[in-house]
Amino acid sequence: MPDTLIDVKGLKIHFFTDEGVVRAVDGVDLTLKRGTTLALVGESGCGKSVACRSFLQIVHSPGKIISGQILFNPETGNGQTDLIDIVKLHPKGRQIRDIRGKEISMVFQEPMTSLSPMYTIGNQIMENIQLHSQMNKKEARRLSIDMLDKVGIPRPDRLVDEYPFRLSGGMRQRAMIAMALSCNPKVLIADEPTTALDVTTQANILDLMLDLQKQYNMALLFITHDLGVVAEIADDVAVMYLGKIVERSDVNTIFNNSKHPYTQALLRSIPKITMKREELDPIKGMVPNPYRRPGGCPFHPRCSQAIPECNLIVPAVTQLAENHAVQCLLYENLAGRKAAEPAL
Amino acid sequence: MIESIQPSPNGSQLKDGSVLLEVNNLKMHFAITKGIFGRVKGFTKAADDVSFFIQKGETLGLVGESGCGKTTVGRCIVRAYRPTSGEILYRQADDSVVDLAKLRGDELRPFRKDLRMIFQDPYSSLNPRMTVFDLINEVLKVNQLAKPNEMKERVEHLLERVGMRPEYMQRYPHAFSGGERQRIGIARALITNPRLVICDEAVSGLDVSIRAQILNLLEELQADFDLTYLFISHDLSVIRHICDRIVVMYVGKVVEIADGIELYTNPRHPYTEALMSAVPVINPNARKRGARIRLEGDIADPSNPPAGCYFHPRCRYAQERCRSEAPGLRDTGNNHFVACHFAEQLNLAGVRMAD
Numbered sequence: 001m002p003d004t005l006i007d008v009k010g011l012k013i014h015f016f017t018d019e020g021v022v023r024a025v026d027g028v029d030l031t032l033k034r035g036t037t038l039a040l041v042g043e044s045g046c047g048k049s050v051a052c053r054s055f056l057q058i059v060h061s062p063g064k065i066i067s068g069q070i071l072f073n074p075e076t077g078n079g080q081t082d083l084i085d086i087v088k089l090h091p092k093g094r095q096i097r098d099i100r101g102k103e104i105s106m107v108f109q110e111p112m113t114s115l116s117p118m119y120t121i122g123n124q125i126m127e128n129i130q131l132h133s134q135m136n137k138k139e140a141r142r143l144s145i146d147m148l149d150k151v152g153i154p155r156p157d158r159l160v161d162e163y164p165f166r167l168s169g170g171m172r173q174r175a176m177i178a179m180a181l182s183c184n185p186k187v188l189i190a191d192e193p194t195t196a197l198d199v200t201t202q203a204n205i206l207d208l209m210l211d212l213q214k215q216y217n218m219a220l221l222f223i224t225h226d227l228g229v230v231a232e233i234a235d236d237v238a239v240m241y242l243g244k245i246v247e248r249s250d251v252n253t254i255f256n257n258s259k260h261p262y263t264q265a266l267l268r269s270i271p272k273i274t275m276k277r278e279e280l281d282p283i284k285g286m287v288p289n290p291y292r293r294p295g296g297c298p299f300h301p302r303c304s305q306a307i308p309e310c311n312l313i314v315p316a317v318t319q320l321a322e323n324h325a326v327q328c329l330l331y332e333n334l335a336g337r338k339a340a341e342p343a344l
Numbered sequence: 345m346i347e348s349i350q351p352s353p354n355g356s357q358l359k360d361g362s363v364l365l366e367v368n369n370l371k372m373h374f375a376i377t378k379g380i381f382g383r384v385k386g387f388t389k390a391a392d393d394v395s396f397f398i399q400k401g402e403t404l405g406l407v408g409e410s411g412c413g414k415t416t417v418g419r420c421i422v423r424a425y426r427p428t429s430g431e432i433l434y435r436q437a438d439d440s441v442v443d444l445a446k447l448r449g450d451e452l453r454p455f456r457k458d459l460r461m462i463f464q465d466p467y468s469s470l471n472p473r474m475t476v477f478d479l480i481n482e483v484l485k486v487n488q489l490a491k492p493n494e495m496k497e498r499v500e501h502l503l504e505r506v507g508m509r510p511e512y513m514q515r516y517p518h519a520f521s522g523g524e525r526q527r528i529g530i531a532r533a534l535i536t537n538p539r540l541v542i543c544d545e546a547v548s549g550l551d552v553s554i555r556a557q558i559l560n561l562l563e564e565l566q567a568d569f570d571l572t573y574l575f576i577s578h579d580l581s582v583i584r585h586i587c588d589r590i591v592v593m594y595v596g597k598v599v600e601i602a603d604g605i606e607l608y609t610n611p612r613h614p615y616t617e618a619l620m621s622a623v624p625v626i627n628p629n630a631r632k633r634g635a636r637i638r639l640e641g642d643i644a645d646p647s648n649p650p651a652g653c654y655f656h657p658r659c660r661y662a663q664e665r666c667r668s669e670a671p672g673l674r675d676t677g678n679n680h681f682v683a684c685h686f687a688e689q690l691n692l693a694g695v696r697m698a699d
Contacts, residue, residue, distance in 0.1 A: 274697050
């Protein structure tokens, strides 16, 4: 069985608005391996959420997948695998609806807005179960209670009949995770699942997700802007800036031996709890307006190591090691490649 | 419930000229009403017997999880709320001391310019129908702090100081990004030359790279304008970075007060220990998984708190005494105040500092 569960190649998602085209995701390559955790890091507006929504074909209008492949490699039983290109599936078609919530599940940031206020927790979990299996209502309800129990909700047999507003933020996020895991998915996409939570609750939810990952051998795609969370849970990290993956590698390389100036600057700009007080070293300027993207490398106006070519040439992916890729001109020469032609 | 009047941990501090503000036994109870006649059903004790002091020129951190009452305390100090009881003693520029909690209406007006606030959400805290100039100038007008011909110059000067281009001051807030709006919010707070600025989660809504810029700016401004900050945040890394002393709150009560490094390396309250242990460390080789303290259950309901120590249902060191007797805040030496019966006996783990 191949190691790779989802292989994203050259994914481009553009938003066609009245003011112009926003290249939210602009040629992204990602690999998610079975049973591992990939963290997708970036500041707001870098396209990390949109990229992940495309895995379920739920990119909202006016966004469109322009090109690229999302190769999903699910098991079909007895060691065989299937190869599906999610990009080719119709967003409302039978096939993607079978994948959504069953093979690939998603947990969203806002547990209040992503649960329906009109239905009980149990109703919402049962809906997902009954959609994807032949279970009757009674069995589905029993499974819902089991799932709520698994995610650490106290008195699950009573809470199953509660409406979401009765639960605290942490409990709601647990219910959301129970729903996402109810069909035993192969991939769980978690879009900033702990950002709205307190630190102590966050710690519990992270532990829970990792426990469940081990138990179900799930792959976890974790979207966050919090580098502390990344250091805590990720196996692999992809750093995103303005629709591009500027660097990807394993978690140790990213934190101890990062190469891209953006990754390095991000790491320098966060206050660390274990460090003595010193002045922070912020990244100058701000994320540019998406309608007016800088030419060349999108990071060059803020980059402290920019060279004159940076505003002309779009850097290509440079493979520094087997598991370390970076998009930066500084390393293209290093890898012994002549600078690419002025790119499109 | 046992109501114990606790000796203020800093009783005589205000005699010391270096103390700018002292909060004593501050209580803010919100009535929970029911039915169309608004019958009072109970009280949410958002701040319950909170005492601390702020020295001139320092940054005092106020940390705690959501719903612990930290914002309520900040709002009481600027008198956006009228406290239920307690004292807020403020030392004016001429060294006389006034109790802000007792003042009403117009009596508060002279203090509005001394105590200013920076809000969390730079999107909802600026009126979208006013230009940047109007937003900042409004403060000058209301407080009658500048002659009309001086106003423009003062606003321009301050905008420049907070890192904005004065040419843009005729624009509306929507034209600016989150970080720039927060700079406008800061300018709005500083235009009156305040003495105490309350930063209520001032950097929580910002991206990492912008957050570092704003934190640096706040520190520069503190040095330049001789400011004192009360920095309210739930982010322990940010608090660690910017604060000299830290107050930890849990369900409306102060549980621990200590100097920054002392609190992080040597916490004496089990809740502080749990908070410290929950913060992710930015080093993949030092993962705390498994070793982390798990707090069971949810934060207590401030309208119906448990008896005794509010933290006891989640505390792993809780004993019989904790269930019945509420601990008061007491001095354990080294400027370290703790509200725990067993502060001296417990050997709690803090954050291990990197070399």
